[in-house]
Amino acid sequence: MDEMFTQIDFGPLKPFLENDDVTDISYSNGGQVWLKTLSQGVYRVENTGIDNPLMEKIAFQCANSMGKSFNMANPFLDAESAELRMNFVHDSIAKNGIACLIRKTPAKIRLEKEKIIAEDYIRLNIHDFLLKCVEGHCNIIVSGETGSGKTEFVKYLAAHTKENEKLITIEDTLELHLDRIFPHRDIVAMKTNNIASYSDVLVTCMRQNPRWILLSEVRSAEAVMAVRNSISSGHNILSTIHADKAESIPSRMYSLLETNQDVGQFLATIHRYVQLGVHIKGYYSQKYKRFHREVSEVVEFYVTEDNKAEYKILYKKTPDGHETIANPTKYLIGYLESQGVIMPNDILVKEQFHEQTTNNNLRENNFVVDNSGQSIMSNVRSNITPNNIERQNINQSTLINNQNLVNNQSQINNNIPNIYANNPNIPKEVNMTSINNGLQ
Secondary structure (H helix, E strand, O other): OHHHHHOOOOHHHHHHHHOOOEEEEEEEOOOEEEEEEOOOEEEEEOOOOOOHHHHHHHHHHHHHHHOOOOOOOOOEEEEEOOOEEEEEEOOOOOOOOOEEEEEEOOOOOOOOHHHHHHOOOOOHHHHHHHHHHHHOOOOEEEEEOOOOOHHHHHHHHHOOOOOOOOEEEEEOOOOOOHHHHOOOOOEEEEEOOOOOOHHHHHHHHHHOOOOEEEEEEEOOHHHHHHHHHHHHOOOEEEEEEEOOOHHHHHHHHHHHOOOOOOHHHHHHHHHHHOOEEEEEEEEEEOOOOEEEEEEEEEEEEEEOOOOOEEEEEEEEEOOOOOEEEEOOOHHHHHHHHHOOOOOOOOOOOOOOOOOOOOOOOOOOOEEEEOOOOOEOOOOOOOOOOOOOOOEOOOOHHHHHHHHHHHHHHHHHHHHHHHHHHOOOOOOOOOOHHHHHHHHO
16 A cells, blocks of 8 residues: 555645645645644645645546546545555535545554653653553543544653563554564554454454554444453453543443443443543644643542442643642552552652541542643641632541641640749750751
8 A cells, every 4th residue: 555655646735745744635616725733733735736636636546546446426535554544535525615524543652751741741759650550551541532643642651661571452553553662572564344343353453462452532332342241351452532522431431332232330340440540632722822632630430348339530721721630549559469469559649648537547638730731739837727728528527627636736835834933853955946846
């Protein structure tokens, strides 16, 4: 297919195809050219020299190379190479002129740690946490809208799997290209078609004994069942899905099913075996004056001891820049320990505020952080008021109790000199600073 595409004369389209910043090229409406780029999002370009005759010529060249027809009897044409995916609609269907969409799928990892941290794509602690979860073989599904960069993020996560772990990719259109990016690794790239369905490919995939199975996108009932069967059989998955937020990933998967399977049973299965959901958002940022992509939500899925499907938002960033962070539950910590990865309970938020409990155990709490990434929780000895603490699992009485602790400590410190002064049995040369420090 690559040799066939090298023979095609793309003419004025070639500069866009060679520009790494351009991800999609859309042609329609008798001459309009729209680009989707990594830096600027979607915008229209003028005076390109691209018109209907050129697009028809390219379509006919693609059809001839593949031994297909493109005419009124066959008005749709799909052409795919190693790094290009093209779809044409004949003008007998598209009445305002031939339509074409070209999507570029280069065999490279576009995301780099230093760059995505510097560009506020992801917080450093969330980045390191997710890579730790990949090391611990967590099943992760990435959600987002079309063009938000879900596949790129899955490729980035997959690049951090261990080199001795076998990967198998299952796609209906080739986009991941991990076998070409890492030619030295044990990677098998499988493609579904009219003969080999998701179910057929998955059965063969299991016999190949992979550690990781990567599905480019969960977009059908068959793909949903492939995910469920993969994770329930002990394999690990990385995949993407169209959803409006990470917490709705399980329900979105259920909506794609075409059977009357019990919703509670299905959701419990997903929550039990899919550890994390990550949401990627792409939008034009007024702050950065360009198209901006970011990890806006990370959610943990789990099933409680009484078999209830639950989720916990570990990280969320709202459109106004407000960020909420919480530590993972004991279920995720325990799962990672079973995989040989030890993760601190406070990996995302260093708890500085402790509640008084009978068994001296700390409660799981949600913390709100500022844009600099520092916790705004104050130390017990600071001025603790409801105005400088913002958390979900705390009540007013707890705040009052902790304030009383501070006041009582201050009274004790103030009375120490009087106690020692009025007791003749205590030597006078007492280091008051050491005593105070000891009480602290």
